[in-house]
Amino acid sequence: MRIDIEDLQVSYAGRTVVSGVHLMAADGETVGLVGPNGSGKSTVLRTVYRHLRPTAGRVLLAGSDIRELAPDRAARHVAALPQERGSDFELTVREVVAMGRTPYKRAFAGDDRADREIVLRSLAQVGMDGQAGRRFSALSGGERQRVLLARAFAQQPDVLVLDEPTNHLDIRHQVELLTLLRDIRRTTLIALHDLNAAASLCDRLHVLAGGAVVASGTPREVLTPELLSEVFGVRAAVTDHPLTGDPLIAFDHRAPAAEAGDRGQREAVASK
Template sequence: MRIEIEDLHVAYAGRTVVAGAHLVAAEGEITGLVGPNGSGKSTLLRTVYRHLKPTAGRVLLAGTDLREMTPLQSARHVAALPQERGSDFELTVREVVAMGRTPYKRAFAGEDDADRDIVAQALTAVGMAERAGRRFTALSGGERQRVLLARAFAQNPDILVLDEPTNHLDIRHQVDLLALLRAQRRTTLVSLHDLNAAASVCDRLHVLHDGAVVASGPPREVLTPALMAEVFGVRAAVVDHPLTGDPLIAFDHRTPADEAPPAVPLETPTRG
């Protein structure tokens, strides 16, 4: 299922946070949102999973305006892993993951064999099957993150919306999660702070700055030294990763971009 965001404006706490954003997340691809803190990434994602209403513009799922769908209909298409993590569930891990089956159940209906199989598969996918009987509140931050991702998988959505999904995860589980997203080949809209992770996992990137999309395209075309300086305020070189061949961004941690000229002429960033 394809996502199209057209001229999106979103206000939050009395301030316009997203202003005229246009972007596309193609079916079956991983589309990344990157940008500095406060650039509007989380706000934009919240409109896709209906936590916020846009003040103008629209979000289309396979050509249908999200506002024309009921919450139940959209929940069968879109599953979210927001930054706001639930931490007060007095439920077991398995019970939390089973909540992902709610959009498919009638009121007071119990689980069937298909639900149990889907929940078990989701727990296995994130490496939490052995902790299925533990209390959610007893888990570490990284374990809770994986459980909430399993809940999203159990929802069996066409679209995954993930806001900083690698937060709280150690490096091994970050690698596992990104590999899992690639293997899913499900339409995925994800925000990431780690630009090297974004370059590795995403098919296409949209760069947000001050609430607007300022560059769009494949990671190698978007993540240029010029864009690093203009949007993130850092000096960087972009080279090939020695193991994967993906773009690898090497940052100058000693000199801010505005304090020293680059050693070579910068390219003009791709605009979208």
């Protein structure tokens, strides 16, 4: 299912934090939002899963304004893993994941056999099927992350909205999660700090800075040394990953950020 964001503007307490944002994710595409802290990535995603109402512009789901859909209907189409994640659920892992079935139920209806099968399958997808009876509050940060992702899968949405889903995950589970997202081929909007993960996973990237989209395209088109210097203030080289062929960013960890930014701007000017 296609997502279109048109001329989006969001303001808090009279201050505009996102303005003039246009971006899209085609059916089955994985689209990444990248940018420095405070660039507006999470704000944009919150409008997609209806946590925020835009000041102007709109979010279209298969051509329909998502704000005009009933909440339960919207929840059948869009599932989110936000950054604000509860850690005090006094529920079992199975019960937390079963919350993903709520949009399909009448009030006070219990789980049926199909619901239970979907919950177990969702837990298996994230490698937590052996933990169904544990208390959610007793889990580690990485385990909670995987359970909440399973809850999103149990919702069986057309669109996944994921805000930093690899936070708290060790390397193995990061790789497994990215592989899973690549394999399911569901329309996905994902914010990532890890630019190499974004280059490997995403079909398209939108780069945000100062609340606006400053670059869009494939990872190879977008992740250039010039952009990395100008937007992120780092000096880096971009090469091919020796195992996958994806763009691979090698950062110069010895160059101070200000020096890297100044040097990148000088190099960009000299190349014109």
